[in-house]
Amino acid sequence: MNRRHVITAGIAAALLALAGESALVPAANAQSLQDRLSSGQARDARDSGDVLPALRVISIVRSRYPGAEVLDAELMRGASPQYIIKILTREGRRIDVVVDARTGRILQER
Structure with a gap:
């Protein structure tokens, strides 16, 4: 019984340590999380003509990176x-392609 408590306490400590580390990460990404549109908001923007459809933008990115997998x-x-389109190239590189959502022009690859 005592051994089980020690193991449980160890697991709990490890999980708390991981939770503490991951709690630091969202603070750095909090702005980007707030800047993302939900799928409903994105659909509304597309339907109102404010932005290009995601499938059209993905097609543009695929033409620049033939054979890439869209993640x-x-x-x-x-x-x-x-739009930020995350892809995996045929060579195995992961790239974030930043595209102007109104024009479809590729702005940046990182």
């Missing part, structure tokens, strides 16, 4: 809304 697409709010 994620996010629409970021702002005066100049941007």
Whole structure:
């Protein structure tokens, strides 16, 4: 019984340590989380003509990176809304492609 308590306490301590570390990470990313549009908000922006459809933007990115796998697409709010399309290239590189959501122009690759 005592051994079980020691193991449980060790696991709990490890989880708390991990939780403490991960609690620091969102503070740095809090702004970016607030800047992301929800899927409903993105759909509304697309339907109102404020931004291009995500599938069109993904098509533009795929033409720049043939054979790349699209991992994620996010629409970021702002005066100049941007899509961030996360891809995995055929060579195995993970790249974030930043695209102007109104024009479809690729602004940055990081």
